[in-house]
Amino acid sequence: MNTVRMTVARTADPAQRKTLTDYEQIGFSVEANLADGHAYQGLSHSQAEIVERMSDLWAYSEAQSIPESTQIYVDRYADLIGSAYLPDASTHLILPTASNSIDLVAAYLKLRHSRVLLTHPTFDNLALILRRRGVDLYPVTEPEVAGALPLAPKLAETDVLFLVNPNNPTGTNLSKERFEEIVHACLRHDVMLVIDTSFRLFYPQNWDDYQILHESGVSFILFEDTGKVFPTQDMKASLFTCSPDNRAALHEIYNEIYLCVSKFTLAVLGDFFDNARREGLDQSVHSLVAQRRSRAREMLGEEVIDPTARDSRISVEWISTSNIGQSDKTVTAELHERGVGVLPGRGFFWNRADEEAGVSNIRMSLMKPEPEFERGLEILANYFAEVTHR
Amino acid sequence: MNTVRMTVARTADPAQRKTLTDYEQIGFSVEANLADGHAYQGLSHSQAEIVERMSDLWAYSEAQSIPESTQIYVDRYADLIGSAYLPDASTHLILPTASNSIDLVAAYLKLRHSRVLLTHPTFDNLALILRRRGVDLYPVTEPEVAGALPLAPKLAETDVLFLVNPNNPTGTNLSKERFEEIVHACLRHDVMLVIDTSFRLFYPQNWDDYQILHESGVSFILFEDTGKVFPTQDMKASLFTCSPDNRAALHEIYNEIYLCVSKFTLAVLGDFFDNARREGLDQSVHSLVAQRRSRAREMLGEEVIDPTARDSRISVEWISTSNIGQSDKTVTAELHERGVGVLPGRGFFWNRADEEAGVSNIRMSLMKPEPEFERGLEILANYFAEVTHR
CATH class of the missing domain: 3.40.640.10 (Type I PLP-dependent aspartate aminotransferase-like (Major domain))
Structure with missing residues (x-):
């Protein structure tokens, strides 16, 4: 017998309810994957030893x-x-x-x-x-x-x-x-x-x-x-x-x-x-994150950083898309087409994932191999400039 | 507030209901650990490469x-x-x-x-x-x-x-x-x-x-x-x-x-x-298991192997303790005192862990470093001989 009485855990249309990890997996297939927050920044000289x-x-x-x-x-x-x-x-x-x-x-x-x-x-x-x-x-x-x-x-x-x-x-x-x-x-x-x-x-x-x-x-x-x-x-x-x-x-x-x-x-x-x-955490970890963060803010503008995350020192940037008037899903999809993986913000608002909060945020990771990070940043910057002038 | 309404998952005396993994962890502290079934037999020459x-x-x-x-x-x-x-x-x-x-x-x-x-x-x-x-x-x-x-x-x-x-x-x-x-x-x-x-x-x-x-x-x-x-x-x-x-x-x-x-x-x-x-599974895996199994049966006697496991080729031996008239827990405890870790049989009978089934079995692992395996086998053989003549 097998009368499946499966509990419906998601809304009717599964595409409506991708999790953040779903988006991270999608990120594996793009040119510049800044979606997941796992550390892939390449080894330092002493780590290589x-x-x-x-x-x-x-x-x-x-x-x-x-x-x-x-x-x-x-x-x-x-x-x-x-x-x-x-x-x-x-x-x-x-x-x-x-x-x-x-x-x-x-x-x-x-x-x-x-x-x-x-x-x-x-x-x-x-x-x-x-x-x-x-x-x-x-x-x-x-x-x-x-x-x-x-x-x-x-x-x-x-x-x-x-x-x-x-x-x-x-x-x-x-x-x-x-x-x-x-x-x-x-x-x-x-x-x-x-x-x-x-x-x-x-x-x-x-x-x-x-x-x-x-x-x-x-x-x-x-x-x-x-x-x-x-x-x-x-x-x-x-x-x-x-x-x-x-x-x-x-x-x-x-x-x-x-x-x-x-x-x-x-x-x-x-x-x-x-x-x-x-080496000290400052030298071995913090300085690289700070350098990547500076590059991101230099390329994208300090004003795109979400006000709640301006002082962040962690390895991701929490970006507001409200300036460019696009939802997180639109931005994530359009960036994906251009070859960059990021995470749509609404997934972080786990208690109201289908509502408005978080629809004006995306998350990008800083700790990726430098060429991939720089390429992603370039595409992001061009996209933000383009959408602002649409 | 914290009115804990914890479901009682075990019997009143936790010592009565150790799991097999509990016994495996106890095995970490003995001279010859033949308790867990994880592969620790040492690298072959080509594996070392x-x-x-x-x-x-x-x-x-x-x-x-x-x-x-x-x-x-x-x-x-x-x-x-x-x-x-x-x-x-x-x-x-x-x-x-x-x-x-x-x-x-x-x-x-x-x-x-x-x-x-x-x-x-x-x-x-x-x-x-x-x-x-x-x-x-x-x-x-x-x-x-x-x-x-x-x-x-x-x-x-x-x-x-x-x-x-x-x-x-x-x-x-x-x-x-x-x-x-x-x-x-x-x-x-x-x-x-x-x-x-x-x-x-x-x-x-x-x-x-x-x-x-x-x-x-x-x-x-x-x-x-x-x-x-x-x-x-x-x-x-x-x-x-x-x-x-x-x-x-x-x-x-x-x-x-x-x-x-x-x-x-x-x-x-x-x-x-x-x-x-x-190398072939036979050469790289099966021959070592067979050799260890032969050693175990040579030292302990073929008759101590449980009838359901005489044809086993996996990396553990399923031993009957009914010949020596001792329960799995007694044998496990007495072997532990002598420096060998094994698993008591009743834990495998997950549907009736406190009843008779499995009380006349212990499990020993074969895939441990050779000196540890041989030392464990020696202690086991001496113990079986001693208990038989008690």
């Missing part, structure tokens, strides 16, 4: 036990971000990708029947993964997170505050003071704090969020990513930690799917961490 | 587009298993691990509200992952799958037949004729066929299951693994294909979590495939 010694790294990781390789990886990452507290976190899980970490959180929050506030706007796969597991989801806006609008009324009505910090696509990044305020507000309202720090390394690491979380006693989950920063051809890992109260159930769900992540992958990434620590 | 040229492989994969790297990977795997049909399958998804593939199937079957028959016994994480997503699960036994007992009555009452073939832990592997019978029975009963072929490469590849599936018109999903065979330190990938009717929804769920898998990982694995194809 890591690749040169990969055979030695294989032997190095081969000789380690799985627990040893995990601890070394954690220690090297902690050194990179200057965290004294990370090595002693109550647990260290490592997943193949940050999206797998989101899904682990999703399975756990479903188990807890949690009501969840999620950053809005943000990349749509967080909401898609959480909702796929059946998690009850509500938006929290950047002004509410930043403190420009009150957050407490929403915290009083929720079980979990799930933040993407720094946020993608805007780059909005909490100050230490605001982070502490949020942690203590969560404590007061008995709210669990979940933080996706995938874009962390694009900002200077001057204070230790692990320390604040640990010392506050708040219930938390925090997971990292490597794939946005290090150009390792999507060889990546997502370090996942939590407070002791969340440990047992998360381990149980983790163990259903994962035994471990490749020791070799961890050794290679660990060498990238050490390299970035020695 | 692949590792030697990893820096070149990096440049090779760097120059490919994501779709190119996927197609090349598929073609090389198809060459290894001699499948003319695989390259033209309706879709090729690649996931980081076979467990991620199981979870993709789980999300899809939940969406379809499917009633699912799953191989029993088999490794417990399949049932755990499927049930975590809320899939409605029923066991189908090896005699029913093999045709010794009637399968049709169960097919008439189900939507999906989910087989692990070859099966883990018994190594039971369908003949071409029986495979065709099952495909046609599924067609007759309008049942979707899902096949986990993670242990496929331990058997000669003399016929093309993709061709049979494709030509029959049956609704199917099939996914592969590399992590059981190639000693790549858990750098792995799971190739996932399906019939056209399942394509759209599976792509949608895949895209929520994955954009792509590392091109570099695919290039390295592809070189392992080519190496195995050139």
Whole structure:
């Protein structure tokens, strides 16, 4: 028998509801792919030396036990971000990708029947993964997170505050003071704090969020990513930690799917961490992003950058198309015809993807091979000039 | 607020209900870890040459587009298993691990509200992952799958037949004729066929299951693994294909979590495939497994092998402890004290994990570094001799 009672997850016309990842895959086929935010900017000279010694790294990781390789990886990452507290976190899980970490959180929050506030706007796969597991989801806006609008009324009505910090696509990044305020507000309202720090390394690491979380006693989950920063051809890992109260159930769900992540992958990434620590994040990561951002703003004009993203330091630009009077979908489609892949903005507004918000934004990535980036920028600049004078 | 209404997934005492992966993790800390079935047997001479040229492989994969790297990977795997049909399958998804593939199937079957028959016994994480997503699960036994007992009555009452073939832990592997019978029975009963072929490469590849599936018109999903065979330190990938009717929804769920898998990982694995194809599976894989199996049976005695697994060619031995009158848990615990990790049998009987089935079995892995394997075998043999004379 097979009487399919499939739940209709999308609107009737699937073309109306492409996800951001759908657009990223479309981007694979164009001349200049500035759609996805994965790090493909090419290796620096010293990073290329890591690749040169990969055979030695294989032997190095081969000789380690799985627990040893995990601890070394954690220690090297902690050194990179200057965290004294990370090595002693109550647990260290490592997943193949940050999206797998989101899904682990999703399975756990479903188990807890949690009501969840999620950053809005943000990349749509967080909401898609959480909702796929059946998690009850509500938006929290950047002004509410930043403190420009009150957050407490929403915290009083929720079980979990799930933040993407720094946020993608805007780059909005909490100050230490605001982070502490949020942690203590969560404590007061008995709210669990979940933080996706995938874009962390694009900002200077001057204070230790692990320390604040640990010392506050708040219930938390925090997971990292490597794939946005290090150009390792999507060889990546997502370090996942939590407070002791969340440990047992998360381990149980983790163990259903994962035994471990490749020791070799961890050794290679660990060498990238050490390299970035020695050179400094500023030198090894931030300067290239800043240079690419300057080029983009020079070519396109500062005024096309969305006002919410003018101070962004992450590896994507959040562009407003309102000046040229075209919707995100039109711009994305017309740029695609010209050979550039970008993301339409509405997908980031996961709570109202078919409405007006976000229809005047596109997102472009900065961390692609230089010739591809420059070619894409040229096409973008010509397109903006052309449409402005239509 | 945070009134946790957590569903109790385990019995009151968590120690009573460790999963097989829990035991595999415990195995990381012992002298001779024969618990997990991941391939850690050490590189052959020609495999070591692949590792030697990893820096070149990096440049090779760097120059490919994501779709190119996927197609090349598929073609090389198809060459290894001699499948003319695989390259033209309706879709090729690649996931980081076979467990991620199981979870993709789980999300899809939940969406379809499917009633699912799953191989029993088999490794417990399949049932755990499927049930975590809320899939409605029923066991189908090896005699029913093999045709010794009637399968049709169960097919008439189900939507999906989910087989692990070859099966883990018994190594039971369908003949071409029986495979065709099952495909046609599924067609007759309008049942979707899902096949986990993670242990496929331990058997000669003399016929093309993709061709049979494709030509029959049956609704199917099939996914592969590399992590059981190639000693790549858990750098792995799971190739996932399906019939056209399942394509759209599976792509949608895949895209929520994955954009792509590392091109570099695919290039390295592809070189392992080519190496195995050139040397022949017999020479590069089967001969070592057979040699390890002979050693195990020589040291422990043929009679300790479970009758259902005497003909097994997969990389684990399924051992009966009934001769020594001890339960799986006692044997596992006493071996752990002596420095060997193995898996207790009851976990494989996912539908009745606390009852009698499997309490007289343990599973040991063959594909570990030779000194570790020999040391483990020695401890096992001494233990069996000692307990027999207690």
